[in-house]
Amino acid sequence: MNFRGSLTALILQNLSDGPNHGYRIAQDIKQKSKGVLDFKEGALYPALHGLEGKGLIESFDQVENGRTRCYYRLTRKGKGSLNKQKQEWTRFSEAVNVIFQGA
Amino acid sequence: MKTCSANAAQELAAWIVLATFGLVAPARERIKQEIEAHFADAVVAHTVEGLSQDAAEAKALDELGDIHSAAKAFQKKHLTEEEEKWLQDLQTEDHSRSHSRRNRYFLRLFLTIILTIWSLRWSTPQNFGLMCLSLAPLWCFTLVSAVYQLRCWYLMKRMLAGPKLWRKFLVRDMINDLFNAVFGLSLFLFQLMTHPGLAASWFLFFSSLFLLGFIFFDKRFRVWRKLGNGLVNPEMAVRA
Numbered sequence: 001m002n003f004r005g006s007l008t009a010l011i012l013q014n015l016s017d018g019p020n021h022g023y024r025i026a027q028d029i030k031q032k033s034k035g036v037l038d039f040k041e042g043a044l045y046p047a048l049h050g051l052e053g054k055g056l057i058e059s060f061d062q063v064e065n066g067r068t069r070c071y072y073r074l075t076r077k078g079k080g081s082l083n084k085q086k087q088e089w090t091r092f093s094e095a096v097n098v099i100f101q102g103a
Numbered sequence: 104m105k106t107c108s109a110n111a112a113q114e115l116a117a118w119i120v121l122a123t124f125g126l127v128a129p130a131r132e133r134i135k136q137e138i139e140a141h142f143a144d145a146v147v148a149h150t151v152e153g154l155s156q157d158a159a160e161a162k163a164l165d166e167l168g169d170i171h172s173a174a175k176a177f178q179k180k181h182l183t184e185e186e187e188k189w190l191q192d193l194q195t196e197d198h199s200r201s202h203s204r205r206n207r208y209f210l211r212l213f214l215t216i217i218l219t220i221w222s223l224r225w226s227t228p229q230n231f232g233l234m235c236l237s238l239a240p241l242w243c244f245t246l247v248s249a250v251y252q253l254r255c256w257y258l259m260k261r262m263l264a265g266p267k268l269w270r271k272f273l274v275r276d277m278i279n280d281l282f283n284a285v286f287g288l289s290l291f292l293f294q295l296m297t298h299p300g301l302a303a304s305w306f307l308f309f310s311s312l313f314l315l316g317f318i319f320f321d322k323r324f325r326v327w328r329k330l331g332n333g334l335v336n337p338e339m340a341v342r343a
Contacts, residue, residue, distance in 0.1 A: 022137055023144040040168025041145075042122065045137055046176030053180060053329065070137050 007039065007047050008056075009089065012074060012082040015057060019073040021064075022048060048072055056081050111160035115142055118164065122173040130181035138167070182329055 014025050025048075026041045051057045056078035062071045074082070119138050123131040142163050149159035167173070182190075 021140070023141045026141075027148075040172070041141065041166050042138075042168040042170075042173035043176060045134060045141075046173070046180050049177075049180040067140065067143075068136075069140055070133070 006037075006089075007043070008051055009082065009085040010037065011044075011047060011051060012056065012078055012085070015072055015074040016079065016082060019060075019062075019071045021069045021071050025072070051078070108156060108160060111146075111157075111164065114160075114164055115139065118167060118170055121170045122177060124174060125183045125185070126177060127182045127184055127187045130177070134177060134181075142167070180329065186329070 010029050011025060014020060014028050020028070022044055023041075026039075026044050029037055029039075048057070048059075052059055052072070054077075055075060057072045058075055059070050059072050061068050063069070115138070119135050122138075123134050126134070145163035145166060146156075146159045149162050150156060152159075154162065
């Protein structure tokens with residue numbers, strides 16, 4: 001399913017549960033959506049780097065199984081942005097649902 | 104990578120090289136580390152699912168997606184080598200005196216003079232729209248350029264250099280651009296005064312087009328967007 005505009009919101013939502021690295025973020029999104037939200041994982045990292053550039057998330061290195069991994073966590077600004085995006089999405093989906101139910 | 108065969112490692116290396124082509128070294132290194140770790144995790148996960156090593160590697164590589172799309176996306180988020188060179192040039196003494204820069208300046212000056220003579224000599228109510236079309240790029244370029252210089256000056260001052268640079272930056276470039284902007288604006292006002300009420304909307308329309316063009320394609324604005332919200336960019340902090 002094409003959800004290009006929503007990937008950043010999904011990443012922010014995933015990181016609201018705690019710090020995570022790229023691979024796990026991708027798997028979490030795919031698993032929680034039961035495979036509906038499928039995307040090429042190469043697209044994930046530019047999105048992560050873009051969010052970091054905007055100050056919505058921040059990265060830090062953490063050693064895991066003897067290997068240094070780049071983890072990401074939500075910033076305060078990111079939390080604010082996530083709440084805003086959730087509200088917008090709720091309004092949008094409610095409006096679409098009303099139209100679909102009336103059809 | 105322990106979990107990866109030589110063939111897969113080669114294919115992955117090629118993917119990374121192409122996806123990060125032209126980016127600055129710190130960005131390339133960072134992406135390489137992340138993608139390699141991602142790939143290793145994916146291969147392990149697919150092997151656990153029951154795939155053979157070769158099939159797991161092929162699937163993990165396929166999941167990374169199209170190289171060209173990834174390269175395009177990375178180029179939008181990270182500084183390229185060309186942009187880095189441009190930023191570094193701003194810090195050097197030779198920047199304002201470089202040949203290409205001087206040539207561009209003289210070209211703009213030449214165009215200004217030609218257009219001025221043309222406007223003053225042959226301006227009529229009938230060709231006012233065409234006049235405006237000719238002047239709009241020049242006027243927009245200089246005005247937008249002046250605004251960007253100011254923004255870049257702020258960024259440079261904050262991120263890259265000491266107090267010497269901003270003075271150099273401000274004095275040498277801003278005066279040139281402000282002079283051109285005022286000159287271009289005066290010409291436009293002159294046109295409006297000599298032919299009031301004629302096709303001013305033409306000018307506004309074409310001005311907007313060029314303004315939008317500069318916002319999206321001007322190198323300074325592109326770099327500004329990449330440098331983010333004023334936070335010190337890790338790629339530039341390495342060089343600061």
